[in-house]
Amino acid sequence: MIQETEKQQLRLEAKQIRAGASKMLGFKASEQATTHGLTLLSSFEKGAIIAGYWPIGDELDPRFLLHTLERRNFKLALPVITGKDKPLAFRLWGNGDPLEKGPFGTLQPPGDAPLVTPHVLLAPLLAFDADCYRLGWGGGFYDRTLALNTSIKAFGFAYAAQYVEHIPRSSYDWPMQGIITEAGVVLPKVQ
Numbered sequence: 001m002i003q004e005t006e007k008q009q010l011r012l013e014a015k016q017i018r019a020g021a022s023k024m025l026g027f028k029a030s031e032q033a034t035t036h037g038l039t040l041l042s043s044f045e046k047g048a049i050i051a052g053y054w055p056i057g058d059e060l061d062p063r064f065l066l067h068t069l070e071r072r073n074f075k076l077a078l079p080v081i082t083g084k085d086k087p088l089a090f091r092l093w094g095n096g097d098p099l100e101k102g103p104f105g106t107l108q109p110p111g112d113a114p115l116v117t118p119h120v121l122l123a124p125l126l127a128f129d130a131d132c133y134r135l136g137w138g139g140g141f142y143d144r145t146l147a148l149n150t151s152i153k154a155f156g157f158a159y160a161a162q163y164v165e166h167i168p169r170s171s172y173d174w175p176m177q178g179i180i181t182e183a184g185v186v187l188p189k190v191q
């Protein structure tokens, strides 16, 4: 499919841009994105469950934001891979709780951590566009998860440099409610 080839090409470019942003901005960007994330998420009720991710490679590190949210009495969760073509599950996780190795180099909460449906999801991504569509690794994990749980408010978490003008769209792609970056929150462009 032409779209898939285009997405694959975009993934290669996006990977390089993200690596560059991570090298240049790294921890500082994660601190700045934390400030913007806190402002955005402060409208959610205390006790709301916020699912983040344990960063891999050059992904913008959401752990500073997650720890700050936990101190403000939000509950945290992390994704768990349940199978190749399956949606993600989420298990409660707190700062310092153990993690175990999952597929694709992920670290995830162990099987005895309670399963939950998060209110808010922070999603890693390779690239995002002005309508807040995201490009991931291509496993479709986040799309499948959001199709099943339409109540989850999903936000991308990424370097501002990961913006691209347009990501080719497939019918199953799910837009984010916004993208939290070190330069501010990007909201979907009004048509």
Ligand SMILES: Nc1nc2c(c(=O)[nH]1)N(C=O)[C@@H](CNc1ccc(C(=O)N[C@@H](CCC(=O)O)C(=O)O)cc1)CN2
Pocket: 053, 054, 055, 056, 057, 058, 059, 079, 081, 088, 104, 105, 106, 124, 125, 136, 137, 139, 140, 141, 142
């Ligand atoms: N941190 C993180 N957790 C996540 C994801 C993610 O993208 N990032 N996922 C998103 O769906 C799910 C796991 N699925 C994944 C699917 C593919 C790859 C992947 O292809 N990774 C690269 C290597 C990354 C690197 O080392 O830079 C690869 O194997 O080429 C990673 C995670 C849930 N948890």
Ligand SMILES: Nc1ncnc2c1ncn2[C@@H]1O[C@H](COP(=O)(O)OP(=O)(O)OP(=O)(O)O)[C@@H](O)[C@H]1O
Pocket: 007, 134, 135, 136, 137, 138, 139, 140, 141, 142, 143, 144, 147, 170, 172, 173
């Ligand atoms: N709701 C869904 N039901 C079944 N399959 C789906 C669904 N959403 C996506 N997929 C499958 O997942 C595959 C990859 O989708 P896509 O290229 O959009 O992944 P991605 O968003 O880049 O990756 P990820 O979400 O894992 O970060 C598609 O080929 C599609 O068949």
